[in-house]
Amino acid sequence: MGIDLSLIWVLIIFFGVMMYVVMDGFDLGIGILFPFAPDRHERDVMMNTVAPVWDGNETWLILGGAGLLAAFPLVYSVVLSALYLPLIFMLLGLILRGVAFEFRFKAHDHERHFWDKAFIVGSIAAAFFQGVALGAYIEGIPVVNRAFAGGAFDWFAPFPLFTGLGVVAVYAMLGSTWLIMKTEGPLQARMIQLSRPLIGLLIAFIVAVSVWTPLAHASIAQRWFSWPNMLWFAPVPLLVVFFTVQLLRSLRAEPHVAPFVYVLGLVFLGYTGLAISVWPMIIPPDISIWQAAAPPQSQAFILVGALFIIPFILMYTAWSYYVFRGKVRAGEGYH
């Protein structure tokens, strides 16, 4: 056969989910950080930094769902039903937070606190249950006769709950460095202060997952610690160390864009590390990308559209970020 459509599709979906994690990551992070900024005007500024762009971020999540259904229907059907409750909680969190975002500015003063709380709870719930879903996915999903063969509460286990907290920390870190880039004055100073403990949390999380997964799964240990894999994958941990050092250094003197970029780097490395651990399984531990593939007619039909249209989506997204570049100041009401 000529082109490996499944491989191309895995790359597209990997890219789409990465876009989602990065982009919705920092705006969910802002909801997570809301409790640390009780002042109304600071909250306005925090929201306004993502106001013009968060709407587009949700499209990547929809694309992820539809792309998975189109290219790997088995994954879509098995993984989504295996993670039933965490995903439903995540969707409800996203609804609550999405509309809270809007209604907060439309509410009368005495109603606003309600939508502030909905924003915080929705953001934390969406982030936490994404992490739970990720942890349960890495733990492995039992499949019998093309169907999920586990229990409805399998995700309620130490590792998924731990990754849930981990993702909340990661998104908070993305949010705080985003705010360092987009704000100034006392709010920025507070975010710089907050970033230091958050980095500790983030690194602790990365280290814990790096130790926990190979201990729990022989296949993951084999993947990383056999020769010559160890050599090929060595750049991943080395770069993590490098970015962490750079991140800490960048926070010291008048930070601007740099911290956010280094956190993006760390998130990308963590994400790549997980992909290395599970490859080529798309439903760990047993089902590979080729076993789960849709018929080639389906993958090819939508690939034509995806390759043509995704560049336009990227151009539009980049343009809207360009339009809203620069620091956001208090009183410069977007609303």
Next chain:
Amino acid sequence: MFGLTALELARTQFAFTVAFHILFPAITIGLAAYLVVLEGLWLRTKQTLYRDLYHFWSKVFALNFGMGVVSGLVMSYQFGTNWSFFSDFAGGITGPLLAYEVLTAFFLEAGFLGVMLFGWNRVGPGLHFFSTLMVSIGTLISTTWILASNSWMQTPAGFEIVDGRAVPMDWLAVIFNPSFPYRLLHMSVAAFLATALFVAASAAWHLLRGRDNPAIRKMLSMAMWMLVVVAPIQAVIGDFHGLNTLKHQPAKIAAMEGHWENHPGEGVPLIVFALPDQQREENRFAIEIPRLGSLILTHSWDGQFPGLKEFAPEDRPPVAVVFWSFRIMVGLGVLMILLGAWGLLLRRGEALYRSRPFLRATLLMGPTGLIALIAGWFTTEVGRQPWVVYGLQRTADAVSNHGVLPLAISLLLFIVVYFTVFGVGIAYMLRLVRKGPVMHEGDTGLVGGPGHERQQMRPLSAATDDDLRTAAARS
């Protein structure tokens, strides 16, 4: 929960979330097209009332669009969370159709929505009109893909079953499956009708309260022209759609008609009222008009079509739901045609804007477009049962293996969150409508851009704080 099985809970959850969701896109489709017309008329005639109406309805549009987006997100995941065997069986066909919807329609809408809502003073009039047009076209492209997918589930074509899964063989046949053209037309027109009734009711509300200005009159007049022309056309489309259904899904038609069996040589009556009894295989308390059923469905005096008893009991849809939802839809459709005709008669001497009985009726009819639309969806979706993909996969075989507990948890949460969140959203929308169009709103130039009230943001924020406060104060 309430003695319901996991399958019934899953079906209830899907029906609840999709019925809630469809309200928003229906109004989005209609209002987007209305806004194109308004802006086109403004550019052509330079009458400011068209521009005022554009600004007024674009705020309602923005709120409505946003709620459609968040409620739609849930839909794109539910096929996997709740209907995993359907996704595995048919994902190779419905998946690409949905992915194309995301890529071609959502992108187009997202790309031009910002300019449409916030770019009035930032781009030239031509480019702005182009943006409105693109958003409207985006809503129609979205309708096209999602109805291609839905119609394929009703009348599957262009596929082969390989290893127990549906594999696409001919994409054109998949997309242009037998019921697709009828369903697409019927649904698009339904969205236009629902919007026209909503717009007309808004105008009637203001006129009944003595708030009378040329913009309010104009929107009533436009909505009533729409109604008088389109309501009868919808009846004709519905008739063709019915004949198409008779050809491809005869059991659904039998359920819609409450038609259990044929008697040799006799035409089929039209049943006006009955309580269909699935167990006893008969109608109770039936009121019938002889031969009218034959006339409508076979266009002949004593033509016959299959009765429910010709299908095995396990292949019959739930008759009472289909029978009654169909009657609600048709009944409301008839009322719409009558309202349109009444409006036409009142045109002489501008009684249209003064007749209180007519305005009250128009106000009452406001939500009926959406009610008829949901009743129509119940007819076609429940009428497809017991199949999820007609003749290929049963709904009972499509549902994920969840227990009652997780489904009860999710359903309860959906009900609580949807009623709270969308209840508040709809209340905000009605507050905006109550404010009504403001004459000469655009004369002073609308501020926009960074640092101003009307910065481009998410769709919901086009309606500013101020609009809602004024509306609240007025009410």
